[in-house]
Amino acid sequence: MSPVKPVNGEKQQMPGPKYVLWQGQGRDKIIAPSQMSAKWRAEYGSVYRVALFNYAMGHAVGLINGHDWKVLRKLLDPYVNFSNSAKLTPKVLQRATEHVQALPTQTLDPTKEGKAVVNTYRAVQPYPFFTQMETFYGPLTDAQKDEVWSISQILLTLSTWTVEQGLTRSRILKYMYSWDSWRLIREFDRRWRTFNRDIVKQKAAEIDLPIIKLWNNIQDGDMTKDQLIHTFTQSIFANLDIETSGITGCILHIAEDKRIQKKLQQEIDDHKDNLVDYVKRQDTFMHWCFLESIRLEPIPAFSLADRCTGDKVLGGYHIPANTSVVIDAHAINIHNPYWGPDTREYRPERFDGLNPRDLKYNLSTFGYGSRKCLGVHLAGKMVRSILTALFGQYDVDLEGQSKDGDGQFKTDKTSFSALYVANIEMKPRNL
Numbered sequence: 001m002s003p004v005k006p007v008n009g010e011k012q013q014m015p016g017p018k019y020v021l022w023q024g025q026g027r028d029k030i031i032a033p034s035q036m037s038a039k040w041r042a043e044y045g046s047v048y049r050v051a052l053f054n055y056a057m058g059h060a061v062g063l064i065n066g067h068d069w070k071v072l073r074k075l076l077d078p079y080v081n082f083s084n085s086a087k088l089t090p091k092v093l094q095r096a097t098e099h100v101q102a103l104p105t106q107t108l109d110p111t112k113e114g115k116a117v118v119n120t121y122r123a124v125q126p127y128p129f130f131t132q133m134e135t136f137y138g139p140l141t142d143a144q145k146d147e148v149w150s151i152s153q154i155l156l157t158l159s160t161w162t163v164e165q166g167l168t169r170s171r172i173l174k175y176m177y178s179w180d181s182w183r184l185i186r187e188f189d190r191r192w193r194t195f196n197r198d199i200v201k202q203k204a205a206e207i208d209l210p211i212i213k214l215w216n217n218i219q220d221g222d223m224t225k226d227q228l229i230h231t232f233t234q235s236i237f238a239n240l241d242i243e244t245s246g247i248t249g250c251i252l253h254i255a256e257d258k259r260i261q262k263k264l265q266q267e268i269d270d271h272k273d274n275l276v277d278y279v280k281r282q283d284t285f286m287h288w289c290f291l292e293s294i295r296l297e298p299i300p301a302f303s304l305a306d307r308c309t310g311d312k313v314l315g316g317y318h319i320p321a322n323t324s325v326v327i328d329a330h331a332i333n334i335h336n337p338y339w340g341p342d343t344r345e346y347r348p349e350r351f352d353g354l355n356p357r358d359l360k361y362n363l364s365t366f367g368y369g370s371r372k373c374l375g376v377h378l379a380g381k382m383v384r385s386i387l388t389a390l391f392g393q394y395d396v397d398l399e400g401q402s403k404d405g406d407g408q409f410k411t412d413k414t415s416f417s418a419l420y421v422a423n424i425e426m427k428p429r430n431l
Contacts (some may be wrong), residue, residue, distance in 0.1 A: 040282040047114045056155070056185055061374060065309075072227055076374065079210045085377035088135055089385075090276050095134070096385035099127040100393060103426065116426045117399050120248045121419055128243040128382050130374065132236050133150040136210045137199055144369065148195055154188040155237045158282070192237075193229060193396055235374045241419065244301050247383055252295035252409050253346045254387075255424050260348065264289060265429070268392040275392075279384045288348035290383050291363070295339070296346060297409075298329035298364050329364040338362040379413035390426075399423040 020286050057063060061072045078084060104116040105124055118159040129152060133140065140148070158181055200215045207213070217223050254261050267285050271278035271388040278284065319325070334343055337357070339350070351359075373379065390396065402422035412419040 036131065055182075056158075056189065057230040057233040059224065060230040061227070062231075062234050064227075068227075072223055072231070075214070075223055076231065079214075080374050080377065082377045084379055086280055088378065089280055089381050091134070092131055092381050093276055093279055093385040093388065095131045096127060096382070096389040100386065100389040108423065112425070114427060117423055118426065120251055120422055120424050121244060122245050122384070123424075124251070125240065125244045127386055128247065128379070129236070129240050131382055132378065135378065136214075136232070136236075138203060138206060138209050138211075144195075144199070147191075151188060151195065152190050152237050152240060152417065154184055154191075157232070158184055158188070159238075159241060189229075192233065193225075196229060196232075225376060231374070239373065239375070240341055243379060243382070244360060245297070245299045245419060246290075246294055246379075247386060249297040249299070249388065249409070250290050251390065251396065252422055253293050253296070253396065253426065254289055254391065254403065255398050256402075260289065260346070261391065261396065263389070265391050268388055269431075272392070275388055279381055279388055282380070284384075285348060286353040286384055286387055287380075289387070290380075291351050291359075291365070292346055292348040294365055295333045296344070298333050311391060327364065332362060332364045336362055393429060394426040395429055397425045397427075399425040 044176055061069060061076060064072065103118055106118050106123055107116040108119065109115075109117040116190050126149070129149070130140075130145065133148060196211070196215075199211060203209055203212060214223075214228055218225050218228060254264060264286055268275075268278075278286075281287065308321055308325060310321045312319045334340075336343070339362070342350075366376040366379070400423055402409055410421045
């Protein structure tokens with residue numbers, strides 16, 4: 001029996017599906033109603049500290065609360081706010097263009113003349129990773145790129161363990177249950193800290209570089225080394241699968257629908273004389289394409305578990321202290337009357353004229369409140385930049401059997417996020 005009950009015994013129906021899931025030693029309550037979940041994220045939760053997850057990034061800005069969060073967020077804001085991301089847009093677009101230009105060298109089928117076949121996910125993945133690295137660390141040498149990419153693969157390998165909510169909650173069993181994972185995560189932590197120390201030594205004279213300024217904050221006692229290292233772990237490494245899946249899903253949807261692809265290409269062509277300003281905008285058909293993609297393919301499908309910090313009343317229901325709560329993004333984005341009878345259809349035009357306040361409560365995208373993605377402003381520009389570079393230069397088709405029996409794009413079922421396995425075929429446009 002769930003302890004989540006109506007206040008004063010009122011027999012009201014909590015809208016949307018509700019579940020109680022056994023997870024290791026405790027139960028997670030999943031709340032689906034859109035307005036309730038937004039309020040929860042903005043006001044009530046503190047992240048459930050599971051052992052591996054806590055070791056890797058427990059002091060990250062996205063996982064702390066209260067005064068510590070306010071202080072750390074204020075120190076980080078100059079590097080991640082809307083204004084700074086706008087200044088970075090020319091560089092972000094340039095990196096996207098360079099990345100797309102190199103994709104034909106990765107073709108999986110050299111026999112197709114004039115065309116390139118690539119695995120969409122693998123082809124996209126390095127772009128958001130190295131673009132975000134450069135915004136904080138400046139240009140990297142080839143050796144530095146090789147090392148930090150190797151470090152990233154350790155955490156990606158551990159991603160399933162990192163979000164595991166099972167026996168690793170037990171202090172007694174956390175080592176016995178996942179010994180190999182603990183060994184790997186310690187290797188990740190050691191190499192990542194060493195990488196940062198070496199970069200700071202090598203670039204100490206570049207006083208305007210974000211990593212140097214932030215490292216000085218550590219020396220001044222404004223933040224701890226764990227807070228900075230863990231925040232970058234979360235922002236650059238842990239979010240890589242999510243960022244890549246978001247971009248990949250959008251590319252696949254656009255590649256599948258030729259009407260949408262042609263409309264997008266026409267919009268890109270119409271703005272070819274000022275693509276930087278075009279990428280900055282959030283009122284374009286391209287931006288709607290992205291929103292519609294993450295509406296249909298929310299990543300992740302469920303939020304990480306938050307713990308109720310005290311007895312709370314939410315939507316007329318009493319939630320006891322220490323109840324673990326996760327949010328079902330599918331219930332908000334798809335199983336929601338707000339989106340109408342064609343809710344499962346990919347139709348970007350549905351966003352034309354929608355009230356942004358309505359979207360806040362009916363679209364799960366980058367989190368809420370203190371859990372909102374740190375790099376949300378830069379991420380949006382990275383997505384629009386690579387869509388501009390790809391569809392501005394290429395006609396893109398799905399290649400091979402890209403969908404499963406349910407009509408969904410095939411994914412690696414062992415991945416926490418939607419790791420798409422579909423390929424695309426790229427053919428230069430006749431401009």
